[in-house]
Amino acid sequence: MAEVHRQLVLRGLEDVLAEADTAKERRRVRSAHDALLLEQEAINYLHSGFCQAALPHREPKNASEPWVRRNGAYQLVIRPGILPLRDRIITVGVPYGTKARLIMIYFQTEAVRNRSQIVDLGPTMGSWLKKMGLGTSGGPRGSYAPVREQALRIARCEFTMRFERGSSEAHLVDQRIVDGMHLWRDDSDEMQLFRNGGEWGRHVKLSDGFFEHLVDHAVPLSEDAVAKLKNSSLALDLYVWLAYRLHTVKKETLVPWHALGEHFGSESGHRQLAFRLKEVLKDVVAVYPEANIEATTRGLVLRSSRSAVPISSSVVKLPVPGSR
Secondary structure: OOHHHHHHHHHHHHHHHHHHOOOOHHHHHHHHHHHHHHHHEEEEEEEHHHHOOOOOOOOOOOOOOEEEEEEEEEEEEEOEEEEEOOEEEEEEEEOOOHHHHHHHHHHHHHHHHHOOOOOOOOOHHHHHHOOOOOOOOOOOOOHHHHHHHHHHHHHOEEEEEEEEEOOOOEEEEOOOOEEEEEEEEOOOOOHHHOOOOOOOOOOOEEHHHHHHHHHHHHEEHHHHHHHHOOOOHHHHHHHHHHHHHHHHOOHHHHHHHHHHHHHHHHOOOHHHHHHHHHHHHHHEEEEEEOOOOOEOOEEEEOOOOOOOOOOOOOOOOOOOOOOO
């Protein structure tokens, strides 16, 4: 059956069924296909670039300045976007906090699972919030307004992923993540346009370039782990970084606190960051028990570890029956 699973992942259901000679073999292929689909439903995905460099934890003081995070040879730059209205232009700052991270994971998970740029959010905003494990309360302190705002920030900002190659080469990806999103309407005053008002548009379209890059660079995450860490942006950042990094570690590696500060943010200084990371590490290890990691006075020691999700999992979504 392991070979059937491998062929399904590589070639899809229809091609494997076409080579099955008997009804019994076809039943086995469909059973294997169904088992793999169930396994994938427990997996989330995030582009490796967002595993290596984190979004802001809090709203940056200057909404018009680009956000820059560096992790070794990799650099993430997020440029604030704009929203043109009938009589003015609103500056849309960079996404931040836990809700922005959960939205990013949701968009990319659905795109990879369904191998489609069109992400279905559900019939109502409330149903979408429930899918992300968020509350559905309204009002000034509810979930609707901040989620709508973070979604718009993600949609309007431009992202640059810079990969240094050798001493001089670099690979740049300058683009928006989202091509189309309809979570607002142009008939409200000031910032209320995207915080409270608006018709519900249940579909989001990821950009061509980002979607193609995502399929090749999606990092599998445990859906259960993401759900349990959803209230801490730092815990989510540490988990996705370890999910990306640990299973590729060949030998014991020390990552010093100052280097971690460039990735996770060190507004309070490296000593304070070390304390905070040590605290959330307890929660991360609880949901990723295979993580072979140790916090020391010098930094985090990484050792070769099993993947955060089952090895048999794949970033390639099996084609649904009748699709091409």
